[in-house]
Amino acid sequence: CTLTAxxxxxxxxxxxxxxxxxxxxxxxxxxLLELVTVDHTMAWLGLLHGWWPPDSPEAARxxxxxxxxxxxxxxxxxxxxxxxxxxxxxxxxxxxxxxxQLGYHRLRDLLAARRDPARTAEALLAASLDEGGEDNATAxxxxxHPALPAPR
Numbered sequence: 001c002t003l004t005a006x007x008x009x010x011x012x013x014x015x016x017x018x019x020x021x022x023x024x025x026x027x028x029x030x031x032l033l034e035l036v037t038v039d040h041t042m043a044w045l046g047l048l049h050g051w052w053p054p055d056s057p058e059a060a061r062x063x064x065x066x067x068x069x070x071x072x073x074x075x076x077x078x079x080x081x082x083x084x085x086x087x088x089x090x091x092x093x094x095x096x097x098x099x100x101q102l103g104y105h106r107l108r109d110l111l112a113a114r115r116d117p118a119r120t121a122e123a124l125l126a127a128s129l130d131e132g133g134e135d136n137a138t139a140x141x142x143x144x145h146p147a148l149p150a151p152r
Contacts, residue, residue, distance in 0.1 A: 001070040003078065003094045004037060006142065012085060019079040021069040023138075024099050026102040026107065027083070028090040033108040037079065039096075040068035063096075089144040090117075094124070097137030101128040 001079050002021025009015065016119070022039040038044060043062035045051070052058040068076040090111050092098075102124070110127060114120040120141045128137040 002095065003070050006091060006093060008085065012144075015083050015085050016082040017079070018081055019081070020076070021066055022063075023093070023095045026092040026094070026099075026111075028092070028108065028111045029086065029088070031108075031112065033104060035109065036081065036083065040076075041066055060115070063100075082104075085144045087144055091142040091144075092124070093140040093142075095136055095138045097133070097135035098124055098128045098139050100135060101131040101133065101137070111141070115143075117143055121141075 002023040003018060004021075004023035004025050005018045007016045007018070015142065017036060019025065019037040022041050022044075024035060024038075024039070025037045025043065027034050027036050041063060042065035043059050044058055045067075046062050047054055052062075066072075081146070092107070092111060102110070106127065107124075110123050111120060114123060118141075121139045124139040124141070125137050128139075
């Protein structure tokens with residue numbers, strides 16, 4: 001089982017990303033979509049270190065070789081990242097059934113086009129199916145709004 005979670009601090013200015021496996025967290029800020037997490041797979045290591053071309057049979061096989069995941073017998077530690085939350089940020093937490101089906105520009109455009117997070121998640125899932133739906137697809141979309149004033 002893979003896990004990507006975002007825990008927001010009570011003040012709303014910072015969050016904590018927890019990551020295990022090949023699910024991902026993306027942040028859309030000022031029109032720039034950034035992948036914030038890294039995949040815990042042999043494919044990721046192979047691409048980073050130039051072991052094989054991205055479109056090679058070796059890379060395709062390595063996609064499914066998870067190095068860290070929930071339930072791993074060696075109980076590996078998750079990545080834990082402190083992330084600032086800014087007004088207007090949009091966060092996408094998704095499985096590889098979304099991120100592998102939709103390219104960068106399509107993800108960015110879908111996240112930027114809709115204001116309602118639930119409808120944005122539905123659009124991402126529908127687009128993933130339209131592109132082949134080759135893996136399980138889960139998407140959570142969060143938008144950062146200004147904090148409400150404290151009651152007096």
